[in-house]
Amino acid sequence: MRSAIIGGVAVACLLGLSACGNNNKAEGPAAEGAETASTAPATLDAPKPGLWRVSTAMEGMPGGASVPAQDVCIKDAKLEAPASAQQPGADCTTQPFARQGDAMVATSSCTLPGNMKADSTIRVTGDFNSRYVTEVTTKMDPAPTPQMAQTKVTMTAERLGDCPAGQ
Numbered sequence: 001m002r003s004a005i006i007g008g009v010a011v012a013c014l015l016g017l018s019a020c021g022n023n024n025k026a027e028g029p030a031a032e033g034a035e036t037a038s039t040a041p042a043t044l045d046a047p048k049p050g051l052w053r054v055s056t057a058m059e060g061m062p063g064g065a066s067v068p069a070q071d072v073c074i075k076d077a078k079l080e081a082p083a084s085a086q087q088p089g090a091d092c093t094t095q096p097f098a099r100q101g102d103a104m105v106a107t108s109s110c111t112l113p114g115n116m117k118a119d120s121t122i123r124v125t126g127d128f129n130s131r132y133v134t135e136v137t138t139k140m141d142p143a144p145t146p147q148m149a150q151t152k153v154t155m156t157a158e159r160l161g162d163c164p165a166g167q
Contacts, residue, residue, distance in 0.1 A: 045104065045128045046077045051160045060151035073163035089113045097124070117141045131158050 052074055056067040092110040106122045119139050126132025134155040143149035 047074050047132060047157065048129045048159060049074050049077050049163070051163045052157045053160055054155050054157045057154045057156075058151065059154075060147050060149075071160070072157075073167045075163065075167075097122075116144070126157075129159065131156070133157070 050073070052072050053069050054072055055069045058067070090110045090112050092108055094108045095106055097104045097106040102125055104124045108118075108120045108122070110118045110120075112118055117140070121137050123135045123137075124132060134157070136153040136155075138151050138153075140148055140151070
């Protein structure tokens, strides 16, 4: 059961992090050409290339799990689809990022090992030149613990400047 808890948290965190790069470089399929509910083409913003510091806060985790701030070098200005973060053994379906007002929103629904279901909504706001915020809200059923029925991971990214030479 503990691995299911960790797995669910990992899926939620990675889905949100896919918006700000993975392994120090943004990669995976871009969500270009996504459409809104009105079927008009959406213009999706993405982080300006450079060095970004990502701070993470988690709600709904046992013991108040915390993650230290991480510096990430983003080389390509594109917003990643959440599918690139699928956990091994999980069966997931995703909806790519689409513009909803001042935010870009994507969703993911996963069946995790042990028949646990995790539905996540990823909401990204900000100017993408100096700061943006990614909120990942995940509902788990059955929840591994009562406080994990709904969790929220908020990642705040602030641009520090250009990437160091050689990265």
